[in-house]
Amino acid sequence: MDLDRIRETLEDAGFTQYEAEVYLALVRNGKLSATGIAEATDVPKSRVYDVLRTLEGRDLIELYQQDRLRGRALDPGSLVERLRGRAASFEASAGDLSELWEEPDLGEQEVTLVTRLETVVDRAKRAIRDAENEVQIAATIEQFDRLRPVLREAFARDVFVKLTITPAEYGGVPDVGDREFDGVVSEASRSDLPGPFLVIVDRSRICFTPQPGTAHNFGIVANNVPLADVFHWYFQTSLWEAWDLVYTTRNAEPPITYVDIRQCVVDVAPLLHEDATIEVTATGIDPETGDARTVSGTVVDLYYTGSSAGNHYPTLPEVSGKVTMFVDDGEEVVSIGGWYAHVEDLELRRLTVQSVSESG
Template sequence: MKENIFDILKNLNFTEYEAKAYLTLLEEAPLTGYAVAKNSGVPRSKIYEVLDSLAMRGDILVSPGNTPQYTPVPAKELIKNRRIKAEKNFELAEKSLAEFESSANDRENIWNIMGRNEILDKVKACISKATKRILLEVWKEEFEELESELRQAANRGVNVTVIAYGEIVSDFANVYLHYMGDEITEEYGGRWIVISGDDSEVVAGIVSLGEDSRAAWTMHVGLVMPITEVMIHDLYLMEIMEKHRELLEESFGKNLVHLRRKFSIYPDFKKHYVK
């Protein structure tokens, strides 16, 4: 029977000497270190090292004095303490390993997402994870479906900045109305969505094709950085247009149409990403 108890205590991270000392104290306490060594069979040269280890772990208590005496924490309390500590360790391990696994698996990959609803679900997941900043380029139709999650993010202190195509009004986000939303919709033949969460992950794709909508999600820095910076440069341009629109349109035409035509490769000046 006692051998089984030794094995059980070893499974609770007791060494052989610690198990012998603890069981001896359970049978009779308080005891001096000398008495614990004598009754347990732990060598006298090791007993105080063993008792100090048990005391530091909270498995026994010490009554200081010229001749310290030792008493065990009751078995039920010991098991309770071990269970609480184990559960905390499991919770910490679960969280840490999940975060490590996620970052290790995802940071070098680019994932394809098909279907408008599936894309918006991934965007919502990105919003829910953000802790510092969300940059979102979006049309009104999709904004309305994301508004609840964006508001929750803002309420927990996340800076939400929206580049809006169409009349988007918000009391929780910094909204920049794109100066040529209608023209872009016409030129590109559809709506897209781009989100950057904490400058660490992006979702970007076309959302106006129903089940044929497609997007990419990635934490790959080679894409996260340039996509995030393009959105920031869009914000620069909108600030500049707000203050110097008349001067810029004098040089580049209404809504900078001459620039758009200059850098188009199609005779109709439209974009042909969506075939």
């Protein structure tokens, strides 16, 4: 038995050096006089009496007279339980400290590398809890199930949740049905290929780990707008657009709501080319003032790559550059851009196509 280790543990638990020595002497011997304690320890006899009374006050020993003052240790059960509790607390704190080191709070525009998938998933949960407009996710069914509670909360807050389910391994096509998604996601697609774990929140926060089995054991958690834009387009082109839609809450007929102006333009451009009257309501941010703004009116023009060349049926990659929608609200024509718009009148967050009327 390592008495020195026990003594150090007691001191870590709040005992003074003398208190630890006297207490251990009594536990080992059962009962001792003050003189016997002084002889069995390095505690001066003049201090033994004070230490004994302190330990008695903490219900660790009892004092009694038998020709002289003696002390006897009480059942240490309560102290043992307290030490075990402190040990558990130390263990938990050690884990928390390690995690804090690995995943510091992200400041503005910060990017952090981590080594554990658990850390990335936990950060994804936090980010989703703070989501205000949009969440994009690529995940296995197991990962999706872990995020389901916070996604359900986000969906209830009217956050648009777009999900791609990926298989955990090659050849394992995910088996999912509508019940998996009701009240949790806005749209879902199903991939035939394993992919990374990726969560993008409000086009600014990123949680990412590479595809399982690639031998790349790292993750990225970030609050970084330019990087989020890169991951957004990776998600759109590689993890979303390439796969069949298996679930949607989007209406087939107006009103139809979009959180991405580019997807809206892909759907609206052919209609506008055919001279349809398209009524929309757009909400977003005024780039000059930072204030929320809502615009309602008729779509009168679109600008995107290829529009000047008469490409009226663009695909999503063909509107990946600058894109602007022009809406006549009855008093002026308002220009609407996507996230991070600078020259347009409105930086879009949501757009609802209220009605589409064919010409003639």
